[in-house]
Amino acid sequence: MWLALIGAIGMEVLATLSLRASDGFRRRAWIAPVAAGYLVSFYLLWVSLSLGMPVGVAYGIWTACGVALVAVAARVLFRDPLTWRMMAGIALIIAGVLTIEVGGLSH
Template sequence: MVYLLLALAIAGEVAATLSLKISDGFTKPWPVVVVVVGYLVAFTSLGFVLKLGMPIGVAYAIWCAFGIAAVAAAGVVLFGERLNPLMIGGLVLVVLGVVAIELGSASAG
């Protein structure tokens, strides 16, 4: 259940962040609604994840890393943004860092 809620938090954050770009400086009402609802879903879900006992460092690391990677990938697909090899390497390092945090958390607890 905790990982399902964490996935919901990530999905809400990604949808909200992508909608920030689409909102054109908060001038388009429907994307603004998605921003508000998406962040509400993200933070509420993340709060439940923490209430269920996931350590905050682990939860936040997973939430941030997968959100960063998903937004970067969506930026390429939806907005034609480019990623160079250094940027891709940075994304890989972020995800590997989260894996290390998760593994360290499992062996420490």
């Protein structure tokens, strides 16, 4: 279940970075990695859910990790901005997801 979620996160990050590299699909070679990446990502997210992971936890972790990893990778690969405020926002997203997960464990 966790390996499927990690795979879903990785594929979503690759698909999103490919989307950025496609320059609005003007670079057609990136269309296949975008489509395949998102399809595989959703499939792996479905696998994770079908194995019993709660949807709130899975989706929260998937999105939070995706946001953080894409922001950092886009900074490195495309020189996109990554300010201290953006990093603080990422930290707040991660804190929110952890709060939801810990709250879910108490039941």
